[in-house]
Amino acid sequence: MAVTAGTAGTGDPSANYGGHSADGPTVSEIGEAATIAAIREAAPSEVNGDDAAVLDPAPPNSRDIATTDVLVDGEHFRLDWSTPYEVGVKAVSQNFADIQAMGGRPTAVLMSLSAPADLPVGIVSDIARGISATAAPWGVELVGGDVVTSRQLIVAVTAIGVLAGPDPALTVDAARPGHAVVASGVIGHSAAGLALLNYYGSREAVPDNPVLQDLVSRHCAPRLIVGRGSVGRAAGMSAMTDNSDGLIRDLTTVARRSEVIIDLDGAALTPDAQLYYAAEITGDDPWEWVLSGGEDHTLLGTTDKEPPAGYRIIGEVKDAGDATKFGELADPVTVDGQRPLYVSGWNSL
Amino acid sequence: MAVTAGTAGTGDPSANYGGHSADGPTVSEIGEAATIAAIREAAPSEVNGDDAAVLDPAPPNSRDIATTDVLVDGEHFRLDWSTPYEVGVKAVSQNFADIQAMGGRPTAVLMSLSAPADLPVGIVSDIARGISATAAPWGVELVGGDVVTSRQLIVAVTAIGVLAGPDPALTVDAARPGHAVVASGVIGHSAAGLALLNYYGSREAVPDNPVLQDLVSRHCAPRLIVGRGSVGRAAGMSAMTDNSDGLIRDLTTVARRSEVIIDLDGAALTPDAQLYYAAEITGDDPWEWVLSGGEDHTLLGTTDKEPPAGYRIIGEVKDAGDATKFGELADPVTVDGQRPLYVSGWNSL
Structure with missing residues (x-):
């Protein structure tokens, strides 16, 4: 039931959706049912299409994991920098990274799409295709969603996952002195890609160079292992x-949360050749990308055992003494025992 | 990582958030961490606060259910008509209704909040309180979420539920000729409440009369059983x-979806005294509220057994012959064998 007639949102008249609006009808032209049909065609799932999705039975002794993230046009992506497909990839990747970070594996994805009335439905399909393609290697489907009209394009994705067996989840409060700090994946590449987009001003202006293209792609469509x-x-x-x-x-x-100090190993974090190459172009310090850049969705953890396959040691966990108990530890993460050169990161508000 | 500096969304300057902005800081003034803290205080959960929420173990032989719905300010609610608390109630109710409509029970809620930078954080807390209070009778908590800046206030809620045991879910394709059509709950009250808000122009102008107040409340904060x-x-x-x-x-x-005809019993659907009372004020036909009004989130189902406790019979399922197979059945729902007086309902786009 509409609250009032005629309040249907319209897109910012200055928005051309990054040139993706060249052809095809808009979501308001084809309506809700056809838009949902387009999503289901782009991201097929047998369990989508009733009031709610019924998932496959979970393994015995398992617990569910759930997380949600929102991507706002102009805040978390720009359609002149990212393709709609990449927006779908990013939405899934950041949610699945959170599921992975608990030690689990994803089992289902849902998407709530708030779309301006004049958004071409092809963009919606491409977002759904990006979601579907990113979820597929995990055996996961887009099982449900909602589509509404709003002034701004907003993609809210929820991922459900599973933690099989009785072992505990990997929580942020479980680091203990003596544990190694380990990482799996690149660090700073997304920030470098963003800096390159800012430097060149548009996606098209980024030179056709594999290093630069890869960094930009890491920003627009982060890849998980x-x-x-x-x-x-x-x-x-x-x-x-x-x-x-x-x-x-x-x-x-x-x-x-663990009431410890984490001391990182500067040598293990040294920016790689790709970052130095990009930094020479943009004039940035690649250490800033490594230390304060986010959105790589690289897994960071601690362990008192050998690092698992694919993880490398980047630091160690140390005793904080009584400092954390009295709130004295403003900067509990150091690099080679010193306060890091760059600290601040992403804040959504 | 912000895509660009300075793109933080700001609310429509004409929006005063329905007078709820009287005091207190805005979300951008207190920032992301404090806003999340405010939500967690308003809707406490032990499992909220890590990368993702780990839920309690599911019962044996159970399957998960998942659904998501979005409420957009100005589209699905107005803060001069609904309190923020009611927006939270509505967001949970519509999702839990979808879980119930599969025959399941909800187990967790997640909220993605897109908020204008100038939104008073008290509104966010009130939405979270409405979510928490509505979920509580089911033993369900707000287990996770995300908060971002956008131009428009958008509340996207995802509900997870469980279907215990091997019995099938209650799907929309399972109605069979000879089954009774049953309903549990009021029908048309939400539409009447909306009509009253439109008629009086504001929530405050609705007379302090229990019938009218109840109808308006049914619209702003639908109640589930x-x-x-x-x-x-x-x-x-x-x-x-x-x-x-x-x-x-x-x-x-x-x-x-079931390839059947549903014939409703006009006598069983006759608008009740509350609806006639409201219709006399607004000048509407209460039958329109019953037949085309939505958002009551009353359960509608079919059965070949006695109606379960709390359900009443409102019609019967009939054989469609070959009509549905050839796409000939444009109007497969009738009232006393006739085409209904009112058909059209809510369309999100």
Whole structure:
């Protein structure tokens, strides 16, 4: 039931959806049913299409995991920088990273799409295709969703996952002194990609160079390594999170919640050749990308065992003494024993 | 990582959030961490606060259910008509109704909040309180969420539920000729409440009369009956949905997907005294509220057994012959064998 007639949202008249609006009808022209049909065609699932989705039975002794993230046009993506397909990839990747960071594996995805009335339905289909393609390697489908009219394009994705067996989840409060800090995946590449987009001003202006194209792609469509979270849990890791807000910031959460100090190894974090190459172009310090850049969705964890396959050691967990108990530890993450050069990361508000 | 500096959304300058902005800081003034803290204080949960929420173990032989719905300010609610608390109630109710309509019970709620930067954080807390209070009678908590800045206030809620035991879910394609059509709850009250708000122009202008106040409340904060979906499944019902888009429209989905005709009993649907009372004021036909009004989230189902406790018979399922197979059945829902007086319902786009 509409609250009032005639309040249907319309897109910002200046928005051309990054040139993706070239042809095809808009969501308001084809209506709700046809838009949902387009999504289901782009991201097929047998269990989608009733009041709610009924998922496959969970393994015995399992617990569900759930997380949700929102991507707002102009805030978290720009359609002149990212393709709609990449927006779908990003939405799934950041949610699945959170599922992985608990040591689990994803089992289902739902999408709530708030779309301006003049949004071409092809963009909706491409977002759904990106979601479907990113979820597929995990055996996961887009099982449900909602589509509404709004002034701004907003993609809210919820992921459900499973933690099989009785072992504990990998929480941010489980780092203990003596544990190694480990990481699986690149750090700083998403931030470098963003800096390149800002430097060149548009996606098209980024030179056709594999290093630069890869960094930009890392920003627009972060890539996860399938199953790496479950591997970490099976290998007995203690704490886990992912690099979403920035390396120092995310590890600060782990340190504070675990009441420990985390000392990172500068040598292990040294920016790689790709980052130095990009930094020479943009004039940035690649260390800033490594320390405060987020959105790589690289898994960061701690362990008192050998690092699991694919993880490398980047630091160690130390005793905080009584400092955390009295709230004295403003900066519980250090690099080679010193306060990091760059700390601040992403803040949504 | 912000895409660009300075793109933080700001609310429509003409919006005063329905007078709820009288005091207190805005979400951008207190920032992301404090806003999340305010939500967690208003809707406490032990499992909220890590990368993702780990839920309690599911019962043996159970399957998960998942659904999501979005409420957009100005589209699905108005803050000068609904309190923020009621918006939270409505967001949970419409999702839990979908879980109930599969015959399940909800187990967790997640909220993605897109908020203008100038939104008073008190509104966010009140929405969270409404979510928490509505979920509580089901033993359900707000287990996770996300908060971002956008131009428009948008509340996207995802509900997870469980279907215990091997019995099938109550799907929309399971109505069979000879089954009775049953309903549990009021029909048309939400539409009447909306009509009253439109008639009086503001919430405050609605007379302090229990009938009118109750109808308006039914629109702003639909009430579910706890456990009624599980009762229906335990009692062997066949199909189930909820009255969200309009009685005829929702039952048309059941009829089409089940390839049957549904004939409703006009006498069983006769508008009640409250609806006639309100219709005399607004000048509407109360039959329109009953037949095309949605958002009561009353459960509608079919059964070949005695109606379960709390359900009443409102019609019967009939054989469609070959009509549906050839796409000939444009209007598969009738009232006393005739085409309904009012058909159209809510369309989101």
